[in-house]
Amino acid sequence: MTSLTTPSTPTAPTAPGAAPGTGDRAERVERIRRAAHRIRRNALDMGEVQGQGYIGQALGVADVLATVYTDQLRFRPEDPHWPGRDRFLLSIGHYAIALYAALAEAGTIPLEELETYGSDGSRLPMSAMASYTPGVEISGGSLGHGLPVATGMALALRHQGNGARVLDLLSDGELDEGSTWEAALACAHHGLDNVTAIVDVNALQADGPTAGVLRTEPVTDKWRAFGWHALRVDGNDVGALVDAFDELRGHRGSPSVLVCDTRIGRGVPLLESREKAHFMRVEEHEWQIARDQLEEGLAR
Amino acid sequence: MTSTTPEKRLTTSAMIASFADPGQRTTSAPFGHALNRLAEQRPEVVGLSADLAKYTDMHVFRDAHPDRFFQMGMAEQSLLGTAAGMAEVGLVPFASTYSVFATRRAYDFLCLDIAEPGLNVNVVGALPGLTTGYGPSHQATEDLAILRGCPGLTVVDPCDSVDIEQAVPALADHPGPTYLRLLRGAVPTVLDEYDYRFELGKAAELRTGRDVVLISTGLMTMRALQAAARLEADHVDVAVLHVPTIKPLDTEAVLRAARTDRLVVTLENHTVVGGLAEAVASTLAFAGATTRVVPIALPDEFLAAGALPTLHDRYGLSTDAVVARVRGELGGGTAPRWVPEPAPATA
Ligand SMILES: Cc1ncc(C[n+]2csc(CCOP(=O)(O)OP(=O)(O)O)c2C)c(N)n1
Ligand SMILES: [Mg+2]
Numbered sequence: 001m002t003s004l005t006t007p008s009t010p011t012a013p014t015a016p017g018a019a020p021g022t023g024d025r026a027e028r029v030e031r032i033r034r035a036a037h038r039i040r041r042n043a044l045d046m047g048e049v050q051g052q053g054y055i056g057q058a059l060g061v062a063d064v065l066a067t068v069y070t071d072q073l074r075f076r077p078e079d080p081h082w083p084g085r086d087r088f089l090l091s092i093g094h095y096a097i098a099l100y101a102a103l104a105e106a107g108t109i110p111l112e113e114l115e116t117y118g119s120d121g122s123r124l125p126m127s128a129m130a131s132y133t134p135g136v137e138i139s140g141g142s143l144g145h146g147l148p149v150a151t152g153m154a155l156a157l158r159h160q161g162n163g164a165r166v167l168d169l170l171s172d173g174e175l176d177e178g179s180t181w182e183a184a185l186a187c188a189h190h191g192l193d194n195v196t197a198i199v200d201v202n203a204l205q206a207d208g209p210t211a212g213v214l215r216t217e218p219v220t221d222k223w224r225a226f227g228w229h230a231l232r233v234d235g236n237d238v239g240a241l242v243d244a245f246d247e248l249r250g251h252r253g254s255p256s257v258l259v260c261d262t263r264i265g266r267g268v269p270l271l272e273s274r275e276k277a278h279f280m281r282v283e284e285h286e287w288q289i290a291r292d293q294l295e296e297g298l299a300r
Numbered sequence: 301m302t303s304t305t306p307e308k309r310l311t312t313s314a315m316i317a318s319f320a321d322p323g324q325r326t327t328s329a330p331f332g333h334a335l336n337r338l339a340e341q342r343p344e345v346v347g348l349s350a351d352l353a354k355y356t357d358m359h360v361f362r363d364a365h366p367d368r369f370f371q372m373g374m375a376e377q378s379l380l381g382t383a384a385g386m387a388e389v390g391l392v393p394f395a396s397t398y399s400v401f402a403t404r405r406a407y408d409f410l411c412l413d414i415a416e417p418g419l420n421v422n423v424v425g426a427l428p429g430l431t432t433g434y435g436p437s438h439q440a441t442e443d444l445a446i447l448r449g450c451p452g453l454t455v456v457d458p459c460d461s462v463d464i465e466q467a468v469p470a471l472a473d474h475p476g477p478t479y480l481r482l483l484r485g486a487v488p489t490v491l492d493e494y495d496y497r498f499e500l501g502k503a504a505e506l507r508t509g510r511d512v513v514l515i516s517t518g519l520m521t522m523r524a525l526q527a528a529a530r531l532e533a534d535h536v537d538v539a540v541l542h543v544p545t546i547k548p549l550d551t552e553a554v555l556r557a558a559r560t561d562r563l564v565v566t567l568e569n570h571t572v573v574g575g576l577a578e579a580v581a582s583t584l585a586f587a588g589a590t591t592r593v594v595p596i597a598l599p600d601e602f603l604a605a606g607a608l609p610t611l612h613d614r615y616g617l618s619t620d621a622v623v624a625r626v627r628g629e630l631g632g633g634t635a636p637r638w639v640p641e642p643a644p645a646t647a
Contacts, residue, residue, distance in 0.1 A: 119310065119312075121606070127438070129435055129436075141436070142400065142405070173351060174374070178378070206354060207349070207352065207353050213371055214371070
């Protein structure tokens with residue numbers, strides 16, 4: 001229980017990044033759930049610094065990031081450039097707040113640094129950039145770049161005989177971009193089974209609900225038609241995420257994609273019930289309420 | 301490059317950042333309202349956006365004319381290709397996204413589908429130059445450099461809400477393709493205090509002055525006017541020539557302004573490469589004039605993320621920086637580099 005206030009202690013074999021996907025399932029799920037809770041709290045703390053931001057997305061994607069960073073990804077928090085690491089690409093630069101929260105949980109960046117988020121001179125800019133932050137692999141911000149770059153990394157790793165995997169987190173909005181689908185063709189054509197795409201389907205983009213902006217459903221069918229091994233899960237169900245990631249890790253012969261349906265503001269009823277907005281406004285006094293609601297949720 | 305000390309600094313607050321000075325007079329969404337007025341007169345005017353209607357003031361038009369607005373999703377190549385197709389069939393589209401995406405992502409479509417056939421498509425790009433602290437992905441520091449090279453494209457960099465309101469109908473009236481550097485949200489209102497009307501392709505002298513001429517475009521005209529007023533207090537007489545149309549450039553006005561013994565300074569919210577400074581310099585050189593040009597522009601670098609006022613100081617676009625630069629040039633010898641005050645320690 002006390003571990004709730006600090007990043008998970010690196011004890012083998014569950015030290016972050018050490019041994020992906022191992023251990024008793026029930027224990028894994030519980031450990032990930034607690035990590036997701038801390039990621040959400042980190043994100044709320046950062047959101048308060050800016051007084052606004054992509055907090056809804058961060059809360060929605062926290063379970064996915066917790067599963068990736070504390071259960072699936074092979075990396076060394078103290079050595080972010082270790083050549084044998086699995087690459088996690090944040091194609092959606094605006095989700096930086098969520099990634100920093102996860103990198104603090106993973107031990108790649110110090111927890112204390114989170115309060116500099118988005119401030120002048122900080123290593124944690126509002127939009128994630130590799131040149132600023134340890135553990136950030138690509139510079140995002142312009143959407144639809146992640147999968148093409150992932151394709152190149154995966155081709156190069158395979159070419160060099162490096163068994164590392166490439167994971168690319170993209171958003172449902174990024175399914176609008178042609179570049180995403182151009183890279184999807186390339187990954188399938190080249191049989192890149194070292195690529196795993198993760199699509200955060202929060203059903204929202206900048207101008208409103210995805211269904212009204214540009215219809216992308218049926219999403220899973222589209223990936224399959226493009227030659228991908230595709231699964232779709234509730235992205236806020238940690239057990240389902242663990243099972244799906246385990247399955248995809250073992251898949252060979254074609255690239256994999258995990259389509260995750262997530263809920264904006266997940267874990268904080270105040271924000272979960274608020275009208276969905278790409279850039280959610282949170283009043284100054286609401287941050288503490290949000291933190292309290294988050295704690296109550298874990299206790300239940 | 302960066303520090304790890306957790307101390308309270310100015311924050312980016314990227315999406316709501318405004319370059320308006322505190323307390324400055326502003327007009328809300330001048331582009332959206334101007335497009336609405338135009339649409340009432342011209343039924344062939346339509347609007348399109350690529351998942352950025354809300355962030356380019358196009359939502360004002362979308363809400364007033366839902367049947368004439370087309371949401372293309374976050375697909376900028378498709379946005380500009382679609383706009384071209386609509387113009388081919390006789391509509392007059394205004395297509396909005398951020399400047400970075402219109403130029404970097406979709407330039408091939410702007411160039412070949414819109415400019416080459418000479419279609420009346422009006423591309424509207426928000427966040428031109430350094431108008432967001434969000435980092436290089438959103439800072440269109442080289443959009444003018446890219447687009448000045450595009451044959452037949454008219455390029456407009458408005459100063460304020462007055463420029464935008466008057467430019468919108470002029471862009472629609474112009475038969476060929478145009479690009480507008482959009483200022484969005486609460487846009488400063490400045491030029492109504494001058495005897496000024498926006499005229500496509502024309503520069504306008506907003507102030508006369510014997511010692512210095514500031515040749516400026518876009519929001520830097522606002523800074524030029526402020527700097528000129530401050531320098532007047534030091535008995536430096538500063539003229540301001542506002543150049544809202546970057547292409548075709550009003551070369552006659554530029555030559556007239558530069559062919560004196562005044563200090564010639566260009567001001568632009570854009571990299572020093574390929575924008576107003578080089579357009580003015582080449583105009584002078586091609587005409588055989590040997591006047592030196594002092595460029596106030598962004599450096600040839602990927603800029604930092606951070607709070608907009610901090611960045612405008614750091615990269616020399618703030619009024620303080622402009623005044624210091626002009627004083628340095630007038631002082632003779634080498635101009636001191638503008639060193640901004642450290643950011644105030646507030647969140
Ligand atoms: C190429 C590109 N076009 C437009 C934008 C502006 N933009 C930033 S986020 C966003 C919405 C994209 O959809 P999604 O990532 O699903 O949004 P969210 O779920 O975060 O609301 C848009 C259009 C961008 N960053 N990059
Ligand atoms: Mg989305």
